[in-house]
Amino acid sequence: MSKEIVKIFDTTLRDGEQVPGCKLETKKKVEIALRLDELGVDIIEAGFPISSPGDYKSVEEISQVIKNSTVCGLSRAVKKDIEVAANALKKAKKPRIHTGIGTSDSHIKYKFKSDRKTISKRAVDAVKYARNFVEDIEFYAEDAGRTDNDFLASICEKVINAGATVLNIPDTTGYCLPNQYAKKIEYLMNNVPNIDKAIISCHCHNDLGLATANSIEGIISGARQIECTINGIGERAGNTSLEEVVMVMRQHSELGFDTKINSKLLYSTSKMVSEIMGMPVQPNKAIVGSNAFSHSSGIHQDGVIKKRETYEIMDPNDVGVNESSIVLTARSGRAAVAYRSKKVGFNLSKIELDKVYKFFLKFADMNKEVKDTDLPGIIKQALI
Numbered sequence: 001m002s003k004e005i006v007k008i009f010d011t012t013l014r015d016g017e018q019v020p021g022c023k024l025e026t027k028k029k030v031e032i033a034l035r036l037d038e039l040g041v042d043i044i045e046a047g048f049p050i051s052s053p054g055d056y057k058s059v060e061e062i063s064q065v066i067k068n069s070t071v072c073g074l075s076r077a078v079k080k081d082i083e084v085a086a087n088a089l090k091k092a093k094k095p096r097i098h099t100g101i102g103t104s105d106s107h108i109k110y111k112f113k114s115d116r117k118t119i120s121k122r123a124v125d126a127v128k129y130a131r132n133f134v135e136d137i138e139f140y141a142e143d144a145g146r147t148d149n150d151f152l153a154s155i156c157e158k159v160i161n162a163g164a165t166v167l168n169i170p171d172t173t174g175y176c177l178p179n180q181y182a183k184k185i186e187y188l189m190n191n192v193p194n195i196d197k198a199i200i201s202c203h204c205h206n207d208l209g210l211a212t213a214n215s216i217e218g219i220i221s222g223a224r225q226i227e228c229t230i231n232g233i234g235e236r237a238g239n240t241s242l243e244e245v246v247m248v249m250r251q252h253s254e255l256g257f258d259t260k261i262n263s264k265l266l267y268s269t270s271k272m273v274s275e276i277m278g279m280p281v282q283p284n285k286a287i288v289g290s291n292a293f294s295h296s297s298g299i300h301q302d303g304v305i306k307k308r309e310t311y312e313i314m315d316p317n318d319v320g321v322n323e324s325s326i327v328l329t330a331r332s333g334r335a336a337v338a339y340r341s342k343k344v345g346f347n348l349s350k351i352e353l354d355k356v357y358k359f360f361l362k363f364a365d366m367n368k369e370v371k372d373t374d375l376p377g378i379i380k381q382a383l384i
Contacts (some may be wrong), residue, residue, distance in 0.1 A: 003258040006249065007042040007225040008242065009201060012273060013058070014045040014074055015239055016229040022277045029058040030065060033274060037069045039269055040260040041242075042225075043096060048074040049088040050081045056088050063092035070094040070136065077101040077126035086133035093117060097130040100140030100168065103147040103155055120155050129164040138166035138201065145171035151183060153191040160194045165201050166225060171214055174207025174237065181214040185221035201225035205239045211240040216248055219257055230273040231281050231288065243270060243287040243319070251313060267320035287319055294325040298333030301326050305339050328370035330361060344372050346379050356382040 013029050016022065024032075029046070036044050046062040047055040063071045071092040077099055089095035101123050102111055108119050110324050123139065130137045139159045144152055156167050169188065171181055181204070189195055200322035202218035202225070204211040215226045232241030243266045249257045268287035274281050283291040293316040295301045303310035304324055313326050316324055326336050341356070348356060359382040364370050370378070 003256055004033050006219055006257050006259055008224050009043040010036050010041040011227055012229040013046040014047050016233040016302060019233055026058045026061055030086040031063050033062040035269055037066050039265050040262045041069050043070040043072050045072045048082040059088040062377050063089050070096050072096040072098050075099045077122045081127055084129050086150045095134045096136040096138055097134050098138040099126045099130050102142040104143035107143050116151055123155055124162045126157050127164045129157045131163040137164050138168055139164040140168035142173045144169040149187045153188055156188055156192045157194055160198045165198055167198050168203050170203035174205035176214055178213045178217040179234050180223040182217035185218045185223050189222035199224045201227055203227035206237040212244040214241045215245050228321050231270050233279055247287050264320045293321055294327050296327040296329045297331050301336035302333055305335050330364040341375055344375050
């Protein structure tokens, strides 16, 4: 069964970099961009060119070195923003301008002190102006998650007519439940007459821990691009995690979707971004956390040793992790002790294992973890 390809739009260098303390110099941004290109990302949002000279320089330099991915620059629905973004993207093989405006009543009333008609015109004018510079235009309807569906459909129809090729439907505040976000995408698919001329994109935030679920529901409902970041970094509680949506689609083949991502580079890319940005990955983070393929419970360890799939739905090699980890603690059973002992050169008989296990438990009760370097001493003490 052939699968439909979902485009991966990575915004680690733009939305991800908005995390306090994560500001990167151009050299480091280029380094990450090159890895994203190697990873197989379809679109790299390289920055917000008008925001600072440093961001402009980064987008400009990334545009010159990226060979495969589309390079995207963000702008507001402001002529000067669009001009600066276009200029920074001049040397990109595949440039995209990402422009837009807030569409929720909250944004219209309090942020812009405007009205729907004026906002709609600004959106159309921005897209038309951007088309003077590049053919690939993505329009974002900021706070689409809280935008009235009728107005959202109307503005989407107008910006497509103006030349938008991608419609970004952000759940900017991470407010939507998965079924609510799915219904919003479904509504657009069914109520925007020219929707066949554009791709709907999911840009979900993780304020309620639902970014990945919302993005997947968006794809099921008709979207064909997901905007995400490595390790899910981003404003407040973060963005949709690239590694999570990629592996959800890969593990659930019944959905009929896949991406061009080389998943074997996920773990190393995660470590690279974590180190460069100074943002540690929580140990229990899905896919790339240090505990994602670690087992310390005796029941789990016994199952994994006998057949990995009993407690792992993914092969760690598929995401670039060498092997599952059997972590020895006071909760570990005999099977795990025998397994790890064999790894360090001790092939214990059943009688020997029974003796060693008693000494092991005494040691484990006094230590959080029993390391390989501890095992020879425990074994020798037990078998004297």
